[in-house]
Amino acid sequence: MELQQMRYVVAVAETGGFTRAAERCHVVQSALSHQIARLEQELGARLFDRTSRSVRLTAAGEAFVPVARQTLEAAERARAEVEAATGEVRGRLAVGAISTVAAVDLAEELAAFHARHPKVRISMRVDMSDALIEQVRQGTLDVAFVGLVPGARLKGVREKVLAHGELVAVVAPGHPLARQERVGLRRLARETFVAYTAGSAAHRQTEEAFLAAGLRTEAAFEVTTLEMLAKLVRAGLGVGMVPEAIASELTGLHILRVRGAPVRTERLVWSRLGPSPPAAAFLRGLDATPDGE
Known part of the structure; x- marks a missing residue:
């Protein structure tokens, strides 16, 4: 079993195809396929189910890939340790x-x-x-x-x-709350929110602050990036909660300090x-x- 064979298997698993894996590894597809076939023969098990439309890991492949990743990382780590020792x-x-x-x-x-x-x-x-x-x-x-x-x-x-920091609320300039500089959690809880996805750490930061005050919020829009949150808030679709330290970087939004604000580290x-x-x-x-x- 060779490290290069492991690299080829991981590449196929991550790219979903032999052609893309060969391109990533800078080898011709036939060479990559041949090495994987040799490895499968040595292991006595097929690592991939191949059809004309897709390539999927078998149960043996699912077991092999995580260990192959760890082995490749360990090999790279060993190389890095030696090089670091030489200065x-x-x-x-x-x-x-x-x-x-x-x-x-x-x-x-x-x-x-x-x-x-x-x-x-x-x-x-x-x-x-x-x-x-x-x-x-x-x-x-x-x-x-x-x-x-x-x-x-x-x-x-x-x-x-x-760092420790409070979250602030951001709203579109035309939002009724844009006439204020500070707002309480109870007033905010009546608004529709643009929030990070439920279950995420960012979502919990806001949710726990409202729950501690005996309040619940409605997140009609769930996002994974700050950019999308700002776009939806800017369009007037809801209120967002973001770290105070970066709120000033979001152009076209009004910032509201929050009494009893959520805190994050x-x-x-x-x-x-x-x-x-x-x-x-x-x-x-x-x-x-x-x-x-």
């Missing part, structure tokens, strides 16, 4: 972030890191907090910037609280298993590496 940080740094990061200028931090460590391949993914935390646990991401309710406890990751999270050399270097730049790491 040069190489490898990959996979960063995740919510769309409302305010505690750090993430673009500036990544640019500074790239200047210090030009041999590191940097990638970034924007997603909801819960999804990002799970990807850190699985090793898909090295670090993630997330937003959570203050009392949230996380398992399987290390963390550093970067911005946190930086990384794996309990210990950061790779690139991730450790990035964490050091943010003064986030615990003693002993």
